[in-house]
Amino acid sequence: MLAYTLKRLFAGVITVWFIATATFIAMHQVPGDPLMNDKAVSAEIRANLEAKYGLDKPVTEQYFIFLGNMLSGDFGISFTQQNRRVNDIIRDHFPISAILGLLAIFFAATGGVLWGALTAIYRNRLPDIVIMFLVILGISVPSFVFAALGQLFLVNLNSLFGQSIIPVAGWGTIWHMLMPSMVLGLGTMALLTRLMRSSMLEVVNEDYIKTARAKGLSPTRIFFRHQLRNAILPVITVLGPQIAAITTGGFVVELVFAIPGLGRYFVQAVQQLDYTVIMGTTVFYGAFLVLMVIIVDILYGFIDPRVRLS
């Protein structure tokens, strides 16, 4: 088990290095640079700026400087917010995205397992049809539509009661987190529902279920001990990357609900070509994704003994 983990971690480091390099190259290929602005500056001021931020050096030299800094954990200072270090930006804002993401995953996972199991149990009957229709909506409707609808719902709810019951935007209390995390988790919930459904339907036809019934076990026991536990494996596989996707994909939700998460910095850095923030957030998210996948793989080993042995 230990050798397995170490091997995966080493492969993970190589992956992160590759992500960093590919991003660096792509970033420098895109036309424009962090110093360009609506109001152009004179050649002298431009030269001053380039010298100050090291952009006058050849790109390969910049790459090695970046690598060196990255290894010592320093991602530099943001170009757009010159008083903030990239490390501080990540440290201040990632926890918020993480909380939002975890809450969203919680909704998605519990919802996905529940609805998925329901559709399997009531296969081809009304609950199945209704839920699967909602699932299609959940997968195809973009998050900004749900976010706008969700916020509008809250506005109308508040005006119905004549006072602000649930905040329509902002961050700070559990009430602020409810709608954004539900909106954020919707797509994943739909995905997990489908996954759970097909997984359950497969399991239900397996031999060991027939054996369990023949043994005379109660339906509840069969459901929880045998069906659920086996059907949930694909959901867990997908959970790792989904956690990473949700935590990094919060841009729209953060924008609409005015949440100070890292997602906004991630996307706006690309629009602003803020080199340091792009590299910092991409490497951070890359490492986070790789870590999540490794953790899930290890977890797998505990849930499914067959994996460990191979």
Next chain:
Amino acid sequence: MAIHASDAVDFESQTLTIALTQEPPQLNSTKATDQVSGTLLGHLMQGLVRYDRRGKVIPGVAERWEMDEKTATFWLREDAKWSDGKPVTAHDFVFAWQRVVDPKTASEYAFILAPILNAAEINEGKLPVSQLGAVALDDRTLQVNLARPTAYFVKLAVFITFYPIRQDFFESRGDQYAAEAKDLLYNGPFKLTEWTHSASLKMVKNEHYWDSENISLNAINVDYITADTRARLNLYTDGKIAFTRLDGETYKDALSQRFRIRRFTTGSTFFLEYNHRPGKPTDNRNLRKAIQSVFDPDEMVNRVLATPGNLRGESLFPVWINGVNDKFRKEYPAPQAGYNIKEAKRYLELAVKELGSIPPLVLLVSDSPTATKQGEYIQGVLLNKLGIELKIDVQTFKQRLAKMTSGEFDIVGAGWGPDFDDILTFGDLFASWNMNNRGRYNNPEYDRLVRLTMNSTDPKTRMDAMGKAQQILFDDAVILPQYEQGVIYLLNPKIKGVARRVIGPDPDFTYARIVP
């Protein structure tokens, strides 16, 4: 994390709650370039002079001043203080301005100090910072030596780049200056007490401000930061914020909610800028003149933009710019092409003769929905009236700038907002040395007129020169004016005294008060 559940306005506590469109990127006044930072700084700090509610320059930290061709002298008031109680002195201005021109600061707005003696040379690294022509004769007297006679210098001095900074405080903070609320000193009507990045800010009345008795508001809370217009409208509807700007989409929603929609003309002009580089089809004057005569200026404003507040585009110079005694556009009316299809076809024939054929032209636009809509409108007009094919090249912010700089366009949808309250802020845009002249228009006569305006102090001479410049812009069809920008917004009816400005902090809540 501070949780403010404040309402939009509170009469008892005289507190206001608003939202910002983005996290302020830079509260160091020597380096700030954007509107959000500028508006915040305008509430937190104050320069030698400031604007009154009508946009006239009135005393700020300076109580009086005198100007001639070579110097401008400012006498500072006795009771101007920093938020730690110490007085604001002439040394604070000298120090700040030296920081601005210091090449190590790499300030993008260093150019605005150009009228000060040696400013340009220092910024180019040719002279030490100590040579800047701004001297503190004593604690309360600031003498500015000018590089050239600058009639509008006092108006320039309103700009945030001219704000004071105290040396001992600045140096004690090192490169953390302006990073957090505690890393700034405030000499304006408000001070920043809390700043949670990307989330919220809190500004409270600065008790050390020299005019604090005339400030009614006790606090301005920024409880939300989001660029999403609809989210801000929702917050406004929910009674959480007191002010929000609307766009084309949210305008309809606000109308249906029966909110009172206010409008304001921002003072920026938007125009089509041609690529005048040799070899480009748009370098051909006849082609540009042809295009000039097929547009109905009212269509853009009424049908394409279709939100209140926009004015038709007639000139590079907007309606609010002052001339000699009255508005510039009243004294020097903008020449109009009007819709004249015969003229247009005549010019087009000449252009085809000279160019051979008109290739498809590329119109570079930004990726905002309004820009694309405008692009499609222009595309339709050119195709229908002149048979000219126009390709629309949609680019995001930086990529668009890169193409503008390298000249990869035939026409670009451009705009310009004023930096200071003088005609030169628009007039010098198409001087051949101006880096913002992205089309590289090069006309020695135009350059001469700009230089004349820069160096003369006689209002009539200057305005006559700019009047001629306006004529050249028309005769040569250097640009095609599209519109003067208007914005629509909502403001809580319980707030009075909010100033909207073309230049300076906008909106300005300094003298606002909340009524019951």
